[in-house]
Amino acid sequence: MERRAPSSGGGKGLLKVVLLCVATLAVISALGAGGYLFYLLSRLPRVDRLADYKPPIVSQVFGDDGSLVGEFYLERRIVVPVDRMPRKLIQAFVAAEDASFYSHRGIDYFGILRAAFKNVLSMRKKEGASTITQQVTKSMLLTSEKKFSRKIKEAILAKRMEEKLTKDEILYIYLNQIYMGAGAYGVQAAAETYFGKDVDHLNLAEMAMLAGLPKSPNAYSPIKHLEKARERQAYVLDRMVKEAYITPAEAEHARNTPLSIHPMKKVNNEQSAYFLEYLRIQLEERYGEDQLYKGGLKIYTTMNAAMQRAAYESLRAGLKAVDKRQGFRGPQKYLQADEVDAFCANVEAGIDSAVLKTGETYQGVVVGVNPARGEARVRVGERTGILSRKNMAWAGRLALVNGYDQPRKGRKSLCLGSVIDVAVVSPEIDKQGAQFSLDQTPDVQAALVAIDPRSGGIKAMVGGYDFRKSQFNRAMQSRRNAGSAFKPIIYAAALDKGFTPATVIEDVEVEYPDGSGGIWKPKNYDGTFRGPVTMREALTNSINIVSVKIMDQIGASYAADYARKFGFTSPISANLALALGAASVSPLELTSAYAVFANKGVSLPRSVITKVTDNDGVVLQQQDSVPVATPILSPENAYVITNLMQSVVSSGTGHRASIVGRPVAGKTGTTNDSKDAWFVGYVPQLAAGVWVGYDQERSLGAGGSGGQAAAPIWAEFMQKAVSELPVEDFEAPENVTFVLINPRTGRLAREGTPGAIMECFVKGAEPSSYDGD
Template sequence: MEIYTGPQQGAHRRKKGSSTGKTVATVIAGILVLVLLAFAGYFFYLLGALPKVDRLADYRPPIVSQVYGEDGSLVGEFYLERRTVVAVDKIPRRLIQAFVSAEDSNFYQHKGIDYLGIARAVVKNVISLRKKEGASTITQQVAKSMLLTPEKKFSRKLKEAILAKRMEERLSKDEILYIYLNQIYLGAGAYGVELAAETYFGKEVDKLNLAEMAMLAGLPKAPNTYSPIKHLDKAKERQAYVLERMVKEGYVTQAEADHAKATPIEIHSLKKVNPEQSAYFLEQVRQQLEEKYGEERLYKDGLKIYTTMNAEMQKGAYEAVVNGLKAVDKRQGFRGPAKFLAETEVDGFCKKIEDSIDTVSMKQGATYPGVVTAIAEGKRELTVRVGDRTGTLSKKNMDWAGQVKLVSAFGNPGEKRAIALGSVLDVQVKEPDTNKQGAVFALDQAPEAQAALIAIDPMTGGVRAMVGGYDFKKSQFNRAMQAKRNPGSAFKPIIYAAAIDKGMTPATIIDDSPVEYESGGDRAWKPKNYDNIYRGPVTMREALTNSINIVSVKILESIGVNSAIEYAKKLGITSPLAANLTLALGSSSLTPMELTSAYAVFASGGYRMTPYFITKVVDREGQVLEEVQTPKVPVFAPVSSAAANPDGSGDQPAPAVPAAPAAPGMVPANAVPVISSDTAYIMTNLMESVVTSGTGGRARALGRPVAGKTGTTNDMKDAWFVGYVPQLVAGVWVGYDQERSLGAGGSGGQAAAPIWTEFMQRAVAGMPVKRFTVPSNVTFAQINPRTGHLAKDGEEGAMTECFVNGTEPTTYDGEAPTEGETPPAEDKSATLQ
């Protein structure tokens, strides 16, 4: 039998191979179907999870909450994104065309996705082997910015594409552009074209020229790289690209583009506010608003906040504090460079400084950290580099530092006050740089001492200016509101006012002689006068004028410590007070706000008002959320003894304080009569003598009636001056946060009074000169200041003194009171010992 198997075996192999191929194809097809099903499922999942496009129709982006001063000027801003929304019809068409040309030339043709642009970008990126060009349309950019997160994932790009298509179906091209041009970040903290125009060119967006429009349109690609403030050369390169794109798209002619390229660019920020000079005031406002309305509403809802701040006064307060602290600090001498850099460290240090300078040329008067890069020893002139700018520091502009050794080598020379190459110095700009060269610097030094200044309208309680320290960026601790420090002699007017209400007068004689008190231990307390001089019998006026400690202690002993404490509380002092005789010397810590508010009672004629900062808050729809209506009280309005003395003494009804309308959201006037207008005036009159003849003499520079008092604590750890004119009261404190002596020139009259005077000279410059109004119940008489009795006509040394009617002396030296007459306080009591 013949058997043949060859062909059958080959056929079997072919059949087997064919079966395997079909199996593989089936598996692949199955996998593809699964992938497609998975993708479809994922796609439909994304569709369901995507945010709604409809909400873009009511575009309400986070916008700036703006803070206004009492005159309506913009003084501050609160924001997460610094943006002002501008209507699309206010945006110039050429600016729109510039953005479209640079960012999405097919914007008016595509339906959300530019497929041609994607293909072009892919080709360019493949050729260059890196991502050289993106393909996101303006619509996609809006989708990403408004509805998605910025994560770089395929899922986000897919969502972006889907949303872009939906947006094109629901919104017009102009509506998309409106969102885009208001939403986009354009560098320097500016969101949207309106704020960018103000930030870079000092103009509103509809005032831009073609050159400026093209420069703005070049920013989205890389706002920091093409910033005209920091890199004008790169910004102009990008501007030229945008203009050529506009020519290609037919929006401008070549001649118009060439003219725009040749147009000089002037960088001039329309900086509406200076947050540096108002930082402490604005922070106080921010805290109050955030507590009441929450972060979301404050930072995103575009509130209009009207405050009591006077912008010019606030600027003057800030500059007075800075100048005064520098003067105090320079009296202590030059402390030497902040640090020494190796030659290899200079570029890195300067790069950080360069990034922080946001102006084309450095600001005149501003202080920057600079590095010494060259020393001309013969001229004693230094070359100083500040970021990418250079300038000179000559010998005459560092004279205050005294003899300083100069070392022409890098590294620490080992001497505290020596300056070497690589030294980091604070330098103040005397003359700004031109093209980043040629600045003239003066040696500066950041003060270590701190200061606080607060100014209050005594007729309303509105805070006009407040500075809580030298530099808010370095320390947010508000010393005006939070620092409790010993007021020293600045507390004495409160003791004297209590004594006036107890029957003493400016003519009361007190013996200024040494005294000692048991202090409960082995050693007695022996108060001393600041100058260690004891004058014998003096009037209250002379004692306050010359800030005599012994007399203040004896007055407090006479009226009683508890009585003085209650009186201080009546004036608005809330801090705990020492229940002993050291209170007369200001041994209890108070905030500058407390003490200044207490003085405001004297300035207002006896009214206490709670200081306030905010007058009105309005939301973005114009609805008034809150409003304060505080009518002014009359200066030295007649306040009866019944009003001034809650214990019921006196028989005259209290005057009616005008009340605010009882409308919803309005706060009534907070003016409470707490002392008589007579006492308020007499204290004012006494403190005028402090200025005209005593420790507050620097305040005479105002050239108008001024009342005030200095304060200096032991070892000159705290320096104070609180004073006022009829329209404004201000208090200044100077000291170190970690208590130590201010050193030579650290008294209240030398450290605090100059700051107060510089501020007040600017603050009252536009105010009419006014005298303090004399209440009808105050009378004047000629007295002998050595005895406190009446003086005869022509008597040597006689002076005019003021009294509450009925307390003036009635007898001359050596005379007994008239029979049946009640002698005045100084006649019926023995001289205080």
């Protein structure tokens, strides 16, 4: 029987089926990919909106001399045009980030292959291949999600961007948008942050260092990791040589150029924080958050930077003096031996300088004591120093305990592990050998505000000891009893009712009905009675009973109405206690009232803003060149009150506020139990007020009067604040006259009369008779 060869038709049929399936899958995949691509394309953002690039820009605050005093921002960015950027700076970034930038059309295909090859060889992702255009695309139009779809979108948009924008336009966005570390966005902010320069003043060494930052701003930060930053700088210079942007000789010179890293001091700092917060509230109400934090506003203010610094320094130093008079409160807490290292590591992280700064206060831990020598060894972060007995003498004789045993309750001592504040007397060498003095963060608070009486502009404002711990602005938000600092307003009202500086009032015990069936007996601060005294003597020595009697004679309602004319918005009650400062007012209100006296009886609106412009220079707001002036009292009476308050400073309760070589007028204020201490005063060009007290009312204790607690702060501030201003006297109006009087009787005195003084009067109000007439 003949055998037949097996048929191959079945195999061919299977192959056809397989090929058909593959073809079908390919078509489906192609359709799917096309559909997916169409879906992506339909959801891509528009590239053409980048032509009107408007990133968030820092809003800048300027002082009265044009100096930068503060900033408001979400991202610290200062946009600069490409033509202000040095060409070599642009070339440095191109060489480091995208060498073929000028030749590719958004995507560097050769770069992708090169990066992939290197990554395969190293078995890990070692090199990226995103062009500058792709980086702009990701930053401006996409999210940073790590998905394949995002890479596809990035590539498509990069191609579109290259069609819509020029290379310089892309660089303009990139170099202003990119994050450069240390809170700086864009090359201008980075140049300021790291070198304290404008971008067009950078040298090649600095340009190369900035160009090395985008790869890893933190790792290559010249502030934190200078050696790594130098290595990256060398890489950038090599790339610039390879791309023929610079010569090898230029690169070598740049490598050897000394780098001076001067981190820009943040202008929005603690010393101006309360002023800037007061300003921020007004700006945000008018312009909104977006424009304030992103719109690049230029805000010109009344702040004087030197005065603001003086206010901050004087208030803090004064509060420490007041606080130390209350005694040492003891260590803040106690650590065990195994807790010290971790605590000190946290302290070290907050120290931003290579050595501890003389005069600065730091948190330290006692790590050794020598009772025999009366000294303790204190560790501040990674540094150590000595706290000697003489440098903690203000705290009394503290026991030094050589162990980690906490002291018995109520006993003041320093043991191992005691956490204390120390001020640097002299800095350390190689992190050892610093000399410390015992310090203490005050519990007591204060406020200081200074106003130009001739313009109404607020020159300085400090609302507390530390803005970081309390944003409550005591200069404007607190309402505290004014005490005797309110008396000049009552005396001014009395002048309008016919009183004069020579009017004699009996300082004797007196009583009044208190309105509830009881009796009110006002008392003098020192508990004594002086008998007949003139108004001048009464104000000079702040005699309470005389002030109450004056107010009783002119009428409480009249006095309260008169006080309201000075611009107080706080409630002013019409009762006799107002003569002793029972009204609760803010330091800003009371200082503004004194500015009226300094400005010859005329009130001007308070202001902090002189002009606001947008980022293009368009004026959005401008202060009137001639502010609205409101006469409150006559120039003659304003001068008489000023003259009376000069006596308060020269020979009365405010003598600690005297400034050598300058006429000063002012008044102290102390409330019951010394819960509030005030000094408000002025020279012709500047009025300032200081309040001292606890947020939760309690006595300031020994040395807590206005003359002891507030006046020294005022004097230290004013001495610094007016140091560059010419010496001016208070100018007497033509209608003011001076005559010789007997202060015991208030009558005219003849030459040679014992104790006679020259007294000032508004013409026609001077006494007309002599003693014995």
